[in-house]
Amino acid sequence: MADSIRTKAIVLNSIRWQDSSKIVSLFTENAGIVKVIARGAFRSNSPFAGKLESMLIVEAIILVKESRSLQILKEIEVTDTLSRIKSDMNIYPYGFAILEIVSQLFNDHPADPVFYNFIVTMLESIQKIKNPAVVILYLLLKVASYLGFKPNLQTCQSGEMQNCDQSVFLSLDDGSIFCKNCGIIGSNILKLKREEFYYLKNLQNWNHRRITDIINDHPNLDNLTQLMLNYINFHLEHELRMSALHMLGK
Numbered sequence: 001m002a003d004s005i006r007t008k009a010i011v012l013n014s015i016r017w018q019d020s021s022k023i024v025s026l027f028t029e030n031a032g033i034v035k036v037i038a039r040g041a042f043r044s045n046s047p048f049a050g051k052l053e054s055m056l057i058v059e060a061i062i063l064v065k066e067s068r069s070l071q072i073l074k075e076i077e078v079t080d081t082l083s084r085i086k087s088d089m090n091i092y093p094y095g096f097a098i099l100e101i102v103s104q105l106f107n108d109h110p111a112d113p114v115f116y117n118f119i120v121t122m123l124e125s126i127q128k129i130k131n132p133a134v135v136i137l138y139l140l141l142k143v144a145s146y147l148g149f150k151p152n153l154q155t156c157q158s159g160e161m162q163n164c165d166q167s168v169f170l171s172l173d174d175g176s177i178f179c180k181n182c183g184i185i186g187s188n189i190l191k192l193k194r195e196e197f198y199y200l201k202n203l204q205n206w207n208h209r210r211i212t213d214i215i216n217d218h219p220n221l222d223n224l225t226q227l228m229l230n231y232i233n234f235h236l237e238h239e240l241r242m243s244a245l246h247m248l249g250k
Contacts, residue, residue: 002063004074007031010119011056012103016042024052024073025103026060029116033107036062036073051076055085055095057120084127089247094132096244098122101143104240115146121208128212133221134203136242138211140228141204144175149235151175153201156182168192170227172234188234190227196220200228 007030014024022041026034041048051058057080063072085095102119122139126132144150156168156179169178172188177197192200199218206214218224233239 002065002072004061005030005064006059006061008079008116009034009058009060010099010102010116010123011052011054011058012099013054014038014041014052022048022052023070026058026062027099027102027106027116027119028060028062028111029113030111031062031064032109032111033103034062034064034071035069036060036071038073038076048073048076051078054099055082055123056080057082057123080124082123082127085123091126091132093244093247094126094136095123096247097136097242098126098139100242100244101139101240104238105143105147105236118142118208121211125211130215131217131221133225134214134217135211136245137221137225137228138203138206138208140225140232141200142208144228144232144235145204147232147235149175149232151200151204151231152177153197153204166194168194168197170231172231175231190230192227196224200224 007028009026009028012025012027012033014022017023017037020040020042022038024036024038026036028034038048038052040046041052056078059077059079060073061075063074065071082095085091098119122135125135129135141151151170152175156177169189169191170176171178171186172190173186178189196218203214229240229242
């Protein structure tokens with residue numbers, strides 16, 4: 001017999017299944033990522049109509065049976081359309097990039113209500129912040145911490161950052177920072193300008209509920225985002241890709 005769960009969720013994506021139904025991937029507050037069948041979703045009178053689009057925040061009732069990989073979507077109601085993201089092609093790619101990160105990295109993770117609500121806050125922040133690219137960089141910093149390989153962006157190994165030159169190095173192996181005063185530098189490193197280090201340090205320490213208060217952009221945000229992506233991918237078995245960001249500037 002199936003159990004019924006009620007949960008908040010973010011619609012990640014959906015595909016057609018058979019003639020009239022959809023398979024929908026939901027990132028839920030109470031069950032992690034769940035794939036559900038929305039039966040009859042393509043019928044003209046379906047109660048699911050307009051409620052299964054990517055990036056909708058919803059409340060769903062799901063019939064769950066552990067013995068099956070696809071669960072049954074019983075009911076769903078939209079609680080937030082994130083309409084500004086969807087109506088502005090200058091910020092839409094950033095919202096979709098967040099969904100890509102969640103889909104690729106947390107498919108097999110257990111439910112984590114705190115992390116779920118953090119992701120909701122990131123999506124909401126994209127609608128309000130001056131430069132949504134800051135949110136993506138911030139998210140990558142926090143994802144690295146959540147997955148267990150947090151960069152140690154407090155100071156360099158020697159503790160003499162104020163005496164180093166304009167270049168420092170991030171160790172891919174353990175996330176530590178080196179400068180010229182630290183002696184031997186390992187082979188798996190990423191180079192940073194000192195002011196880039198301080199920007200990342202400040203961002204890492206920022207409270208996520210105040211992310212929209214950040215008013216100072218960094219001129220090399222794209223480079224810093226790629227640096228963090230490279231750092232994360234060094235620790236993963238499969239490569240994280242944010243294909244949605246390729247839509248920017250098109």
